[in-house]
Amino acid sequence: MIHKKFLLVALINLLIWPMASVAKDYAPSKVEMELTQVSDHVYYVQGKAGIATDNEGFISNAGVVITDEGVILFDALGTPSLAQKLMGLIAKKTDQPVKKVIVSHYHADHVYGLQVFKEAGAEIIAPSGSELYIDSPNAENRLQERRVSLFPWVDDDTRLVRPDVYVDQSMVFTLGGVEFNVTHLGDAHSDADLMLYVLPDRVLLSGDIIFEGRVPFVGSANTKNWLKTLEKLETDNVQALIPGHGPAASEPAQAITMTKNYLAFLRQAMGAAVDEMMSFSEAYDEVDWSDFNQLPAFDEANRRNAYQVYLSLEAEALGQ
């Protein structure tokens, strides 16, 4: 009898275990999210405007490319709960599994959803150089901070998922007859950035290197590389651009030009100040910001951006 009872328990465990390991309990998300189609194969969800901890952390975009042989994602959103919600939206459009997640860069608002897709069997692809962030104390500190500021959507079970594949320069692949081009941009907006181009649809998913209709967040970016990339970007053929934040640009060339002009202006204005050995605050007050001061996020971002560029140009001038 004992044997039979033991067997029964073992059998029940065997039945329950796979279900338990598939259906993870993530905190339910109430934030509104909808999948918007921009071309034959490409859709995206648009994060809300606001700071990182507003709207359950739903502040960044994710791209979804649906083919007959699987789904490719671009970025993974800022919490596992959001990622699970996105999975639900994708399942309403297609039976195809998510095959790959291409990560534009390892910043918190784009990566904490990765574990959901990884658990579902997707391959994670990221720019080489991402490991600089992943292995830094910053990454651990940020996660600890979000476990508090975004609880319960980010909690002790939330983890930073490492890439399966690092892209060095570029990577081209085809899935379901759709050709994809992944380009490494170097350390532009972060330690390592990449963008994805969906060739037949002529849709560019840019991550945070191009901002639509607002002053970019420069952070610790290498503005020299960033600018060079934008200058090189061949935009004539691009039909639509999905940035890392904000709506898809209907005039991609304009969005690219705006970001480019802003960075070039910052470098030129702060470069002149460094050449003349002016102090930052003196230089900042003297610059005519009228081309940009009407743009959203100018008040929040511009002075800090200018200071960061001033410091980096000073370092360049000193040969550091």
Ligand SMILES: [Zn+2]
């Ligand atoms: Zn971002």
